Amino acid sequence: MTVPEDIKRIIYPKYSRPTRLSDPGSDFSQEELKAIIHKTDADLTDTDLICIFQSFLPAGEYRESVYFLPLALKHICDADDDGASTLCDNLLRWIGEQKTNLEQDDLYDRLSAFFESLFAELTSAFTLQDDYPENCNRTTTIFDTLNSCSPGSGDLLLRKYVENVENYEQAAWLVYYLHENLYGLHRNSAFLKNIASDKTLLKKAYDLIVAKAMNDDNLLNFWDKRLTSCGI
Numbered sequence: 001m002t003v004p005e006d007i008k009r010i011i012y013p014k015y016s017r018p019t020r021l022s023d024p025g026s027d028f029s030q031e032e033l034k035a036i037i038h039k040t041d042a043d044l045t046d047t048d049l050i051c052i053f054q055s056f057l058p059a060g061e062y063r064e065s066v067y068f069l070p071l072a073l074k075h076i077c078d079a080d081d082d083g084a085s086t087l088c089d090n091l092l093r094w095i096g097e098q099k100t101n102l103e104q105d106d107l108y109d110r111l112s113a114f115f116e117s118l119f120a121e122l123t124s125a126f127t128l129q130d131d132y133p134e135n136c137n138r139t140t141t142i143f144d145t146l147n148s149c150s151p152g153s154g155d156l157l158l159r160k161y162v163e164n165v166e167n168y169e170q171a172a173w174l175v176y177y178l179h180e181n182l183y184g185l186h187r188n189s190a191f192l193k194n195i196a197s198d199k200t201l202l203k204k205a206y207d208l209i210v211a212k213a214m215n216d217d218n219l220l221n222f223w224d225k226r227l228t229s230c231g232i
Helices: 005-014 030-037 046-052 062-078 081-097 099-104 108-122 136-149 153-161 168-183 190-195 199-213 217-229
Strands: none
Touching (some): 005 108, 046 081, 062 081, 062 108, 108 136, 108 153, 136 153, 136 168, 153 168, 168 190
């Protein structure tokens, strides 16, 4: 997935690259701020961008940080799942804090659409990598952080993209998220709490998962633990 051109067209003519980061929350040293701002855009790391968009204590004011927004979105699309997940969490919280400014720049709805499209793309496949599905950190972060910032907004993505359980991918993500909501760190989903008692939907998910896993020992081992833990 690429960064939407309309977001770039809004930001770059209006906001030039800042020459300093003013640290409105007084959370950084001058050495840290100078080290970030003196790097070229191409050299900025996930860690640098996390500092710039550090949710409630960003390194820059809105006018300073927003220039780097397209770059942060690109990193979220391209970086490894762990690094992208931390950046994604901080950026989503920053977006919530800066909602008024972003709405004035006609960016807020476009950013919401970007993260919905990214979630849809990342959950269109379910591929195991070791003992976890690829992209699970980013997808979980998107809906979990949205639920934290605005209760129920992340659940809307689950309802739209996995609740129908029309194929293995939707069934797999639904049960994976259910297991995480029951036993992991992410437990703020009212949707998943309700799904836990929907025996008809879970049976439908079970049938799709078992049909796929019967011919793959790795999948069978992966799902055996989770299906049992979820009482399916």
